[in-house]
Amino acid sequence: MLEHYIAYLNFLTGRLTRFFDKQKPYIFCKKGCGLCCQNAQFPYSQIEFEYLMKGFEKLDSLFQEKVTQNIKNIIEAKNNFTGEKFKYNCPFLVDNVCSVYEYRGIVCRAFGLMNLGENGGKEMPFCCFKGLNYSNIMEGKYISAPKYRELGVSEPPLAFNVSYDFLTDAAFEKLFDFKFGDKMPMIDWFIKSKKMSD
Numbered sequence: 001m002l003e004h005y006i007a008y009l010n011f012l013t014g015r016l017t018r019f020f021d022k023q024k025p026y027i028f029c030k031k032g033c034g035l036c037c038q039n040a041q042f043p044y045s046q047i048e049f050e051y052l053m054k055g056f057e058k059l060d061s062l063f064q065e066k067v068t069q070n071i072k073n074i075i076e077a078k079n080n081f082t083g084e085k086f087k088y089n090c091p092f093l094v095d096n097v098c099s100v101y102e103y104r105g106i107v108c109r110a111f112g113l114m115n116l117g118e119n120g121g122k123e124m125p126f127c128c129f130k131g132l133n134y135s136n137i138m139e140g141k142y143i144s145a146p147k148y149r150e151l152g153v154s155e156p157p158l159a160f161n162v163s164y165d166f167l168t169d170a171a172f173e174k175l176f177d178f179k180f181g182d183k184m185p186m187i188d189w190f191i192k193s194k195k196m197s198d
């Protein structure tokens, strides 16, 4: 099953690489940014979580200890949380770098592009409003044609259907012959599986 999922990931990586290349003038992602790995929920399907744990197993013992401690701290914070939507920094973010980059989830791979919403609307990544992706062509909340022309780009920036729901659609399960399984926030997988939470 994992082999088939990896085949899907290879397909997805090819597509996303092309999308990011097309948007190069507007993309500011770089190693050490890590802003999108913080203060979120990180949806993960069962197979993504299994693959993520393969990445954890490959880490050296020092990194494993750091990640394990991060997970324990997050679970404790979640147990004490009384609000509506618990958010946290990803436990795999160590010194602002993803420690399991090759094994990261689908949401991590697609984040940073402009998403084409269901009604055809364009959804900017939140970091657009923090001076990062697409911020160089924005005028307030809107894309500015003069600004992207100033960059020497003749066409408007493109939005792609890169929502988590679409990228984990049953059509891909059928095409690559695997199942995503249940989906839930990453930290809930650790709680449910009791991995590193005891």
Ligand code: SF4
Residues within 6 Å of the ligand: 028, 029, 030, 033, 034, 035, 036, 037, 111, 112, 113, 125, 127, 132, 133
């Ligand atoms: S998507 Fe945005 S927040 Fe995430 S690494 Fe790229 S620039 Fe940074």
Ligand code: SF4
Residues within 6 Å of the ligand: 036, 037, 042, 090, 091, 092, 093, 094, 097, 098, 099, 100, 101, 104, 105, 108
């Ligand atoms: S798995 Fe890696 S890329 Fe994904 S949120 Fe965590 S640190 Fe960021």
